[in-house]
Amino acid sequence: MSVTGAREEALASGPGAAPASGAPIRQSNLWKDAWGRYVRNKAAAIAGAVFVVVLLYCLIAPFASPHDPDAVNFALASQTPSLEHPFGTDKFGRDLFTRTALGGRVSMLIGFGATLAILLVGVIYGAISGFIGGRVDNGLMRFLDALYGLPYLPFAIITLAIIGRTNTWTMMIALSIASWFTTARIVRGQVLTLKENDYVRAAKAVGARWYRILGRHLLPNTLGVLIIAIFLELPGVILGEAFLSFIGLGISPPDASWGAMAQEGRTVFRSHPTAIIVPSVAIATLVLCANFVADGLRDALDPRTRET
Amino acid sequence: MLKFIVRRVFWTIPVLLVVIFLTFIMMRQIGGNPFRQSERAVPEAVQRNLEAKFHVNDPWYQQYAYYVKGVFTFDLGPSLVVRGRDVNDIVKTHFPKSIELGVYAFLFALVLGVPLGMIAALRHNTWVDYSAMFVSNVFHAVPSFLVATLLIYFVALKAGWVPTSGWTSWEHKILPSIALGFGPMALFARLVRGTMLETLQQDYVRTARAKGLRYRRVVGLHVLRNSLIPVVTAAGPLLGFIITGSFVIELIFNIPGIGQNYVDSISNRDYSVVMGLTVLLSVIVILANLVVDILYGILDPRTRDARS
């Protein structure tokens, strides 16, 4: 056993905890401070709210909707938006409002799933590489360089072709296989820097075990970066999925993702523009929100970059 | 400096070998029959003869060795599906067009995005800033296939100013470059604005401003140089974006680049073309990373030693 928990807490809590001299000492929390800063940033706050709204829409609308999203009824095909069908209908007569929500589920599932997978692999790879350092680090990073050389979309396409089927899970795999490299690099960089930090050195000097150092010091401090990374990777994955679906290599019907819906909608653009505009705008909204949220998080978690 | 460059270049060779190996293995996994392109079955004798002719059934290490030799002698083999054409021919005809498209898109993004970002930074927190950022965010988020579809419809079809598809005269090249360049343009704008803002806050800038015009000019150049760093950083992953985005743009605008070829070749199981194009794309990505690293080394000497 080594250093007591309390001292490590004090050492580890970072900038948010430093009290102004002379002022009464308030126990503050990094996360609480960050949250405060975040909501004060108007753009980020709005984006966050919109994000949550979209999320809720995708989760709830299919349950609440009276229409069966898979019901084919040609009499109702390609209608313009109305009260009954707020987004109109697609070429099969299916309600677009419900289908967009379902498509959103798929897109976001793929988006979050792939992002989490990216993070998982990236963190493990980067942490190991950075922590062990030396030759192993060198080797792992060289290998990473090689993987960097594989172009993203072709890599994803080949992966899909190998797996053979294209459904939500395979898309997740394909998209994450091709994009975890940057995260690994970032995490490794972080770990390398943090390793030299005073309190880590102190912990080492006192004899703390490696998992304690990793778990108590390094990873929590990378957490902020990771959260930001989620919202930075998410748009890339969603757009990647949209592009793949657009080329025709995406989700097989009747499941749909926004990208697949956009591709279907493009062919009827002349007579029925809503079919491509709705999913595209949905994608854009999600991407926009993710960007703003990422910005807001970055500002909130690391006040040094805040603008005057 | 030279040592740095030489070291980096030296490392690209094993990286390339790994890339070839990975692609090779992945292609072998896909299965399918490159000699059957229609629903009509291929007579046994014909199948047998073709497999022999193209060495499809040789043991894998033989094929691999044969292939690596080919890559280093710049002979990427014959196409399995398009008889009478070599992969080299296909590359020579189509690759330049994709590169052209990418370059134009990049230039468009640069020429429009950087000034936009600078202006936003200089008129920080005014409505100019907000609207510029809003617009650029929107353009970054909206998927390029929607932008392309709208552009074609309004500018080419309705207004008739430019042709709707193809890639022959300069008029043909405008819309696709714009459609592909919108996203990167927005990215550049944001990045430049962010870095400029940071730099502008620095003490030496404030001092220079206070001191007057001459110092301002000197510092202005410095600010510019620093603001371009993120552009260089972003250029690497941006290349990936442009390559993937170009697949979609090429499809929509009927541009005979490698995008369509690539997707078709995977569908047709034209192994040699897929391998050839993937390897080529990898080379480009690796080279681009190399250039970025070197540029980075020039612009920011601190990074030179951090990378072994």
Place this chain on the structure above:
Amino acid sequence: MRSKTFWLLLAMVVASLALVAAGCGGDDEGDDAAGTGTGATTDEGGTEAAEQVITVNWGTEPPSLDPGLASDTTSANILLNIMDPLVKLDDDLNSVPYAAESVETSEDGKTVTYTLRDGLKWTNGDPVTAEDFEYSWKRTVSPELGADYAYQFYGIVGAQEYNGCDPKKDKCAALADKMAVNAVDDKTLEVKLTTPQPWFVQQSAHHSFLAVHKPTVDKFGDKWTEAENIVTNGAFTLERWEHSSAIDIVKDPDWRDADTVKLTRVNGRMIEDGTTAVQAFEADEVDALLTLPPDETARLKETAEYAQYGALGTYYYGVNVDNIPDVKQRRAMALAIPRQSIIDNIAQADQIPATGFTPEGMPGYEAINPDSPWLPPEGDLEQAKELMGEVASPKENITLYINDSPGHREIAVGVQAAWKELGIDSTIKQQEFQQYLEFLGPPPNKDVDSYRLGWIGDFVDAINFLELWTCESGNNSTNYCNKDYDALIEKARQTEDNDARYEIYGQAEEILFGEDGDMPVLPIYYYTYQGLERESIKDSFELNLLDQVDLTKVVVTE
């Protein structure tokens, strides 16, 4: 400087916003596709325009312009216009001598003799001789070339053996000599067939029977088809071929019948994406489209440029008879499909509901078509349900395999709904094309209960369709094997007289689709071709049943 840049940027930003806003502003109804075009309405006797140049969208890059290797319609179309086939098909699909002056078939039907016209020339001046044809046919069958269409020659004595030769093991050259295609003299080509094949002459109108210029092939190898190397002998010559981009052919003024050819130039585009192609047409960049994207058909049908043609092809669903062994279930499944409704609402190209396998337009259709009681155009759900009820142990969960090209899924959804009414739950499994082909085998993957395919005729005789369902056919993925059926097909091969043969075909179709029909396949409809043609060429630009356009007959009118 700064403020000027600022205003410029502001203007661009505002403009872009306006674009986006306008784009979201509601639907476009009733856009006409006409564009500006070449003006006034044409009637039968329209005057010829001064400029006889058109642009056609062929739809894809032709994979090969080598007659031995070409296996798709685009290549076929171009080849048949730049080369001179021995015989050509007229409007009624009868073969007429073309480069040949006359064609004679012997008494026993096993020897066919082509006599070439005088004065046939290649573009480099060399005369076209019967040796050219002998060389070319043997080349197509040679194992080294690996031609897909080599099987078209299997009716010739010695062809199959030659094609099956393994160049690594045996001496194939000897077998080449044994193949019974002989240039008796410069103008006479003699062909000996294994059995009488009344359709052989018609079959020789196919592009794989075209002649190639030996010295050019020898000199340039694989590259002999490039525009700068190729030597042809047809009405048009290949002037320019920019791969995946454009292919232009121009009239050959020295061709034997050049006076009858009105077009001076045909520019070719290769726009694969349907929507992009339609846009190009509407922007007056292209004068003819040979296919249309299914989704735009409804809108484009209303325009004056819409053109539709019958096609020699059948769209069908195959059934794995090992997995669904009860014929009553198969019949019920056939009965339930509402063909006409699918055509009207989904396919929307005025296809013809199939009442047998051989499509309309095939010579002898009246005698061949069984007018199957199990294939009513409107579908018969009542009867289907009844019949389903009689099935002892029905297979209620079936898989329906389709590939991922546009249009198939929508039809599958319609069929799925119909089968649902019978209590059958079908799972649609959509696969990428190559993987799909692997699954179908034959023999088909065990998981395949039903699948979708189409068959387009190679030549104009029903045997091309009916031989699919023989036991050994490489295209039979249904596990259906009926010795009686095979026997009938064999008999047909031996029957010279057309009418007698059509009778036999009719019997074959009865075995498949009659009252006691085995129903290994459920035909859905006979294909049609749809396209857009500018009014100035609409009357003369025609696609025949094999999706071929004869450019020598096209005229641009005022």
